[in-house]
Amino acid sequence: KAGVTQTPRYLIKTRGQQVTLSCSPISGHRSVSWYQQTPGQGLQFLFEYFSETQRNKGNFPGRFSGRQFSNSRSEMNVSTLELGDSALYLCASSFLAGSTGELFFGEGSRLTVL
Amino acid sequence: DQQVKQNSPSLSVQEGRISILNCDYTNSMFDYFLWYKKYPAEGPTFLISISSIKDKNEDGRFTVFLNKSAKHLSLHIVPSQPGDSAVYFCAASGAGGATNKLIFGTGTLLAVQP
Numbered sequence: 607k608a609g610v611t612q613t614p615r616y617l618i619k620t621r622g623q624q625v626t627l628s629c630s631p632i633s634g635h636r637s638v639s640w641y642q643q644t645p646g647q648g649l650q651f652l653f654e655y656f657s658e659t660q661r662n663k664g665n666f667p668g669r670f671s672g673r674q675f676s677n678s679r680s681e682m683n684v685s686t687l688e689l690g691d692s693a694l695y696l697c698a699s700s701f702l703a704g705s706t707g708e709l710f711f712g713e714g715s716r717l718t719v720l
Numbered sequence: 721d722q723q724v725k726q727n728s729p730s731l732s733v734q735e736g737r738i739s740i741l742n743c744d745y746t747n748s749m750f751d752y753f754l755w756y757k758k759y760p761a762e763g764p765t766f767l768i769s770i771s772s773i774k775d776k777n778e779d780g781r782f783t784v785f786l787n788k789s790a791k792h793l794s795l796h797i798v799p800s801q802p803g804d805s806a807v808y809f810c811a812a813s814g815a816g817g818a819t820n821k822l823i824f825g826t827g828t829l830l831a832v833q834p
Contacts, residue, residue, distance in 0.1 A: 610763070639820050648726075648809060648826035649764070654819060662819045696763055700820055708754065709820060711763030 608633065610712035612697050618718045624685040627715045631678050631699030638680040639709060640672060643694040652695075655680055684717075692719045723747045724812050726825035734833050739797040741828050743810030746791060751814030754822070755784060755795050758807045767808075768795070800832045 611630040619625050631638050640652040651664040655674035672682040678699075684691055694716050698709035725744045733739045745753075751772045756764035770777040770784045770793070777784050783796045797804055810825040 637820050639822075641822075641824075646826060649811075649822075649824040651821050651823070654821055662821045664821070698763075698820075708766045708769060709822065711756075711765070713761065713763045 610697055610699050610710055612695075612712035612715050614715060615713065616716045616718075618720060619687050620720050621687055621689060623687050624683060625687060625717060626681055626683045627695055627697075627717075629680045629682075629697030629699075629712060631680070631697075632710055635699035635701050635710070636678050637700045637702060638674055638678065639698045639700075640680070640682050641696045641698065642666075643696060643714070644692075649696065652682065687719045689719050692717060722826075723750075724810055724823045724825040726808075726810055726828050728828050729826070730829040730831070732831045732833060733800045735802055736799045739795075739800045739804065739830055739832065741795040741797075741808050741810075741830065743793050743795075743825055744791060745793075745812055747812070747823075748788075748791065749814065750812040750823075752812065753784070753786060753793050754811045754813070755782075756809045756811060756824075757804075758809060758827070764809060772814075797830075800830075802832050802834050805830055805832045 613628045637656045639654040641649040643649045653672050654662040658674045669685045674680045694714040696714045698711045754769040755767040757767050758764040768782045786793045807827045809827045811822040
């Protein structure tokens with residue numbers, strides 16, 4: 607069974623640009639969550655999607671957005687990039703929403719903003 | 721406001737000895753607690769969890785203890801092995817209803833010395 611796939615794995619952008627990250631969940635999983643990992647901050651919840659609906663959103667500015675498609679694949683977008691957006695962006699999937707919290711994570715997309 | 725705290729950024733243990741990783745939380749509404757392990761350049765992987773109605777859960781070398789009155793949980797690894805060297809994240813869920821939103825601590829880097 608293939609795991610969670612995130613693309614691209616690494617990318618470099620400059621301030622003011624926008625970026626789109628993609629996540630393909632494990633086959634059959636309908637819930638996709640996104641997290642931002644920065645040094646000293648741990649993993650911060652961005653948003654959660656289930657059956658194409660955003661169920662929950664973290665405390666991030668409106669520059670961060672996401673969506674989920676009918677095949678459960680998800681994308682997140684960050685517009686008007688700032689230096690502080692440099693981070694590892696992790697996608698996680700699970701079969702259900704509101705399960706016991708066991709999520710399956712991808713390897714992440716490492717974003718560097720110059 | 722950090723609802724889940726891991727106050728030890730790092731821990732070094734000799735192979736074969738016990739590793740104890742600690743985690744504190746502030747929100748009494750959390751109903752599930754989890755530990756994830758993360759190697760460099762990989763996504764976090766689920767290790768073990770515990771429901772708030774229990775005070776101990778054991779899985780092989782890994783045991784998680786929950787002290788609700790102190791809002792404290794700990795992960796015990798016995799015996800520790802060099803392959804256990806990784807960053808360990810404590811996480812909590814359930815305070816917001818049916819959601820896969822996890823609140824993570826900032827992580828503890830465990831180094832198991834051969």
